[in-house]
Amino acid sequence: MNNKSKLDNILVPVFSVILGLLLGALIMLVFGYNPVAGYQAMVQGAFGSSFYIGETLRQATPLIFTALGFSVAYTAGFFNIGVAGQALLGWLFSVWFALSFPEIPGIILLFISLIVGALAGALWAGIAGFLRAYFNTSEVIVTIMLNYTALYTANYLIRNVLSESSDTTARIPEGASLRWAWLSDLTSNSTLHGGIFLALIMAVVVWIFMKKTTAGFEIRAVGLNPFASKYAGMSTKRNIIISMLISGSLAGLGGAMEGMGTFQNIFVQGGIPSIGFDGIAVALLGLGNPVGILFSALLFGALKIGGNSMPLVADVPTEVVDIVIASIIFFVGANYLIRMVVDKRAKLNKGGVK
Template identity: 60%
Template structure:
């Protein structure tokens, strides 16, 4: 909470330094979202995708790995889900929609597992491998769109109603926003994630490997198995986010100029939520509000919408500062304890 407060304060100081009114800017951002059902729906729609990518990053992070490839895994889930929907348009909705989502999860999981296998058996850095896989998936996606899904075009056809996540009553409630059934799937996944990580043996082993892989191996846990499993599940969550983003938000896929922002923003969401699924869910809502609300700052307050990105970056910075401060405090406390023990032994 303090990281969020300090982030907003830093943004306010910066606005004042450049001659802008921070109170007017923040009022435009917040009121613009919360006073409009449409923009509130759009913020929740953005939060839906961020919840999945945030959970995906958090799971790998719990196991002691930095999955930078969340964006590529989300893109893998997006392209595969749309591809299946376009190949089987006449399949009933009760079969097609779950199939698209499952395929999106599996492709994202397999894409992430590549880094897990290389780390487990060859000791390669998952950071370097996932970064490389990100850009491999970006180029592969654009190739599939131009040469497989279309005849040299940049946008695929729209998926049929049987593969859509839109709900008419939810669309009407939010005045034609793109909020869809993915929000309910996100809530269910948050609950399942918490149960898995805190109430199952597999979840315990993943956390144990993250805390100390050597001690886990000594206790009989397979470090290699848990490395691959954690990356597989992390990619599955990211792929699920990409599939729902594609089927729910857009209903198609188009050539990408860069990696999807939901991946990198998901990392920030996971850090702000401190790896807790409930914290990640509410952090994703905050980031959704910041992202959608930023559009109101130029027109209503005359403040560039880039200021919202600065606020987001400042929040992440103070989260990092929180980790740094805790590290030095713990180190100092350990040093004092060692010093006291030494003096006690001498006495």
């Protein structure tokens, strides 16, 4: 029975993706475009050459962090909608630190900048955790609001403190950059940066933390049954705050990937950065499992990067590409529905024997 539920765990996300792709194909057909050509262009554009693979991996990098962050809080029973805001502040403060201390030697500067980014995200998430633990405030509402606070605070600081009323900051010092020459060389000058390795390492670390440590055990226990956890002597308050701090620091690191890797600076944002919400979708599709998250982040990276090729190669307009991507994400979100169908089928087969 155990093996079967494991199989279901893989089947559900795969099903969601397939259904999403089918709906995407249908939409392309309705608008009069060739879905086969469209998807071909997408796959080519995501994995067709070392350059595209590099871009896809780069796109997936911050998503791995934000998804890991979301999943830690989710395991403890909290819906951290605020990963976007936490990521933005992580991005902002890592860049700020790197710009402020250019005299620190490269690798150390990079290292400290990343830590500063993680701390910024952790503090931002910690506010929601603290309010939840001590005042039972809904973390969903608090983190949604903190997203906006983060957005406008960041934009204000970029315009007025980090630059002289410009929309962009200066580039971070060369030494602090995660863009390593050998990675660009390997991928025909793609923007792939060293963050991908850090992402893989963090996936392993989070997995070990959640599965192998007493602290991770407590977080899982509190998430599954706070009453029994309290009875067993665990502090729900402490676990709420710890899980939110970890969640926020991972989100902050995800943001720092944009600053230290992809863009090398920070610029005024038109809206809440998409790596936050995409990260939530990645975590949900990956079922909160670090391995699942790696795969689903790769999928999201491929959709975004591969989607760029669709207008050029298959003449599918950008808008339709976005609808196709959105419909795939829709089915990822509707994964609950698919799970219900799978569970119902399983229940009918297994029955209610206890």
